[in-house]
Amino acid sequence: MQPDFIHEFVPGSSARTLLLLHGTGGKERDLIPLGHELDPNASLLSPRGKVLENGMPRFFRRLAEGVFDLEDLQKRTHELADFVTSAAQRYEIDIKRIVAVGYSNGANIAASMLLLRPEILQAAILFRAMVPLIPETNPDLTSARVWVGAGTHDSIIPASNTKELVELLRSAGADVTIRFFQSGHELSRDDVDLAREWLTKVVD
Numbered sequence: 001m002q003p004d005f006i007h008e009f010v011p012g013s014s015a016r017t018l019l020l021l022h023g024t025g026g027k028e029r030d031l032i033p034l035g036h037e038l039d040p041n042a043s044l045l046s047p048r049g050k051v052l053e054n055g056m057p058r059f060f061r062r063l064a065e066g067v068f069d070l071e072d073l074q075k076r077t078h079e080l081a082d083f084v085t086s087a088a089q090r091y092e093i094d095i096k097r098i099v100a101v102g103y104s105n106g107a108n109i110a111a112s113m114l115l116l117r118p119e120i121l122q123a124a125i126l127f128r129a130m131v132p133l134i135p136e137t138n139p140d141l142t143s144a145r146v147w148v149g150a151g152t153h154d155s156i157i158p159a160s161n162t163k164e165l166v167e168l169l170r171s172a173g174a175d176v177t178i179r180f181f182q183s184g185h186e187l188s189r190d191d192v193d194l195a196r197e198w199l200t201k202v203v204d
C-alpha cells in the first residue's frame with residue numbers, strides 16, 4: 001500500500017525516525033529544519049495535513065478555536081497512523097524507533113495517536129499541545145516517553161489544559177516531562193534546546 005499523504009522523507013544515519021507534524025497552515029517541508037536540529041542523525045518523515053481550513057492545511061477539523069470535531073479527529077488519527085505504518089514499510093523504517101515531533105495542531109494529533117494508536121509511537125515531543133480527546137479506554141503507555149513544551153503566555157492553550165493532557169498521559173502509564181517557557185504560542189529557542197537535550201537521553 002502506498003503512503004497516501006503528501007509528504008517528505010529524508011533518510012538519516014541512525015535507526016530513529018522523527019515524525020514531523022506541522023501546525024495549522026504548515027506544509028511538509030516546514031519542520032524539516034527543526035527535525036535536523038533535534039536529531040541530525042534521524043530520518044525525517046513529514047506529512048502534510050489533509051484538512052483545509054480557509055486554505056490552510058491541518059491534520060483534523062475543528063468547529064472553533066480549541067473545539068475539535070471529535071469524529072473527524074478519530075478518523076484522521078487512524079488515517080495518519082495507517083500512513084506511518086505504510087511509510088515504515090516503504091522506507092524500511094524501524095516502527096519501534098519512531099518519535100513524533102508535533103507543533104500545535106500537529107502536537108494535538110500526535111497526542112491523539114498516543115491515546116488511540118499507542119503502538120505507533122515510541123516517544124513524542126509535543127510543542128503547544130492540548131487535550132485532543134478522552135479515549136473510551138485508557139491505552140497502555142507504560143513504554144512511552146513524552147516531552148511537553150508549553151508557553152506561560154499562550155493565548156490559545158490555557159496552562160490548565162496542558163496539565164490535564166499530562167495527567168491523562170501519565171494515567172495511561174507514560175513517562176511525561178513538562179516544561180513551561182516564558183513565551184506565547186510560538187516556539188522559543190529554549191523549547192528546541194531542552195527538547196533536543198531530552199531526546200538525546202531517550203533510549204534509541
